Amino acid sequence: MEYLRDKSEYFDLDADFKPLPKYGHLSEKTPEYIAVESAIDAAYSPLWASPDFAAFRQAAGDPDAALPPGGPDRYRDITTELLQFPARDGHLNELKVYKSHNVAPDATLVYRMHGGGMEHRTQLPFLSYTLLTFCILGFVIGRHEVDGAENVYAATNPNIVVVSVDYRLAPEFPFPRPVEDCYDGLLWCKENAEILGVNPEKIIVAGSSAGGNLASVMAIMARKNGISGIIAQVLHFPTVCHPKFFPRDKYEYGSYIQNSENPVLSTLRMEAFLRAYNPNPKPDYRQSPLLAESLTNLPPALIQCAGYDILRDDAFAYAEALKAAGVDVEIYGYQGVPHCFPAVILTHPSTPIFYKRFNGFLTKHATA
Numbered sequence: 001m002e003y004l005r006d007k008s009e010y011f012d013l014d015a016d017f018k019p020l021p022k023y024g025h026l027s028e029k030t031p032e033y034i035a036v037e038s039a040i041d042a043a044y045s046p047l048w049a050s051p052d053f054a055a056f057r058q059a060a061g062d063p064d065a066a067l068p069p070g071g072p073d074r075y076r077d078i079t080t081e082l083l084q085f086p087a088r089d090g091h092l093n094e095l096k097v098y099k100s101h102n103v104a105p106d107a108t109l110v111y112r113m114h115g116g117g118m119e120h121r122t123q124l125p126f127l128s129y130t131l132l133t134f135c136i137l138g139f140v141i142g143r144h145e146v147d148g149a150e151n152v153y154a155a156t157n158p159n160i161v162v163v164s165v166d167y168r169l170a171p172e173f174p175f176p177r178p179v180e181d182c183y184d185g186l187l188w189c190k191e192n193a194e195i196l197g198v199n200p201e202k203i204i205v206a207g208s209s210a211g212g213n214l215a216s217v218m219a220i221m222a223r224k225n226g227i228s229g230i231i232a233q234v235l236h237f238p239t240v241c242h243p244k245f246f247p248r249d250k251y252e253y254g255s256y257i258q259n260s261e262n263p264v265l266s267t268l269r270m271e272a273f274l275r276a277y278n279p280n281p282k283p284d285y286r287q288s289p290l291l292a293e294s295l296t297n298l299p300p301a302l303i304q305c306a307g308y309d310i311l312r313d314d315a316f317a318y319a320e321a322l323k324a325a326g327v328d329v330e331i332y333g334y335q336g337v338p339h340c341f342p343a344v345i346l347t348h349p350s351t352p353i354f355y356k357r358f359n360g361f362l363t364k365h366a367t368a
Contacts, residue, residue: 004268008271009243010244010271013257013267022252023316026308027255029308045263053170069346071153071355078155078156085189087181087184091181094144099155099160099162100160103158107161109161109203110160111203111206112165114146116273138214139169140276165186171276175287186203186227187227189203199229201231204232204234206236207235207238208236208340209236209237209311211236212235213239215235217287219233221286223298234358235301237315242274245283247290251316251320251321253313255313259308259310290317295322298325302358312333316331332354334353334354
């Protein structure tokens with residue numbers, strides 16, 4: 001991959017690192033993850049032989065996401081449709097709508113920003129097969145079905161309509177274009193609430209990985225610009241600050257080093273995504289919401305993160321910052337699992353707990 005480098009720009013990965021006291025213990029891998037780690041690594045590695053992100057993206061596609069055992073049946077329980085909206089430059093971006101067959105009128109809108117990834121079928125030691133979703137990082141790869149399982153879970157609630165936005169991707173469309181596409185889509189949904197069957201004053205912004213970054217940014221932009229209706233935010237495995245600007249004096253920041261070799265999302269691969277997304281980064285809240293001038297008066301947040309993930313400490317730092325600003329936050333860190341683990345290891349014991357908390361948070365705010 002032309003964007004990969006041999007050395008980190010922001011971390012000394014050769015240093016003698018000791019786990020930091022607050023969250024370092026969460027890196028201890030679970031037996032279930034250890035059993036599949038080599039298979040995950042073998043599945044991911046060939047993708048990085050792609051000559052560029054365009055080739056990487058072409059291999060990904062957008063197949064329907066697999067649901068974990070015991071999860072909803074996407075073909076029986078929900079319906080989907082595709083719409084388009086014009087961005088500020090006239091480009092038509094795609095929206096994918098997920099909703100129950102018996103959706104209630106005036107439903108809550110879950111406005112979804114996807115992460116990055118693809119699906120792959122592989123042999124695993126303890127199952128005949130499973131479906132792995134390659135959850136890497138958005139901004140450069142991915143479409144609606146990267147987070148399709150979460151979208152299906154949410155849409156089975158008849159009080160919710162999920163709308164996923166297919167924002168344009170870097171490096172062809174670098175920062176801030178993906179942010180602008182997501183914001184333009186949010187405004188379109190509010191203005192066309194009747195078409196969608198949603199209440200324009202009941203919106204939950206949601207996303208995983210890069211989508212978690214974009215969802216947090218949407219909440220701040222809406223507050224800043226006087227856009228009403230954002231009642232909650234769901235931030236799963238979010239990246240919330242560019243490593244160059246992370247306030248290391250305020251928050252624990254060891255996961256980029258401690259988990260640097262994670263096969264799902266390593267430090268060097270993350271830096272390749274960041275360079276593609278924004279080659280000349282500056283301390284801008286639209287990329288680094290942790291650096292926003294103020295986080296007060298933001299909606300309640302659900303933050304879920306993985307212990308064996310380079311972005312773990314981003315998630316905890318943002319939770320701490322939101323709480324300090326008076327925001328109601330639920331934060332859960334799952335010990336010993338990788339980035340976006342519910343999509344990567346469908347059968348992990350923590351996966352149903354993750355979805356239960358996700359569904360509970362949505363139900364609480366969608367029916368309030």
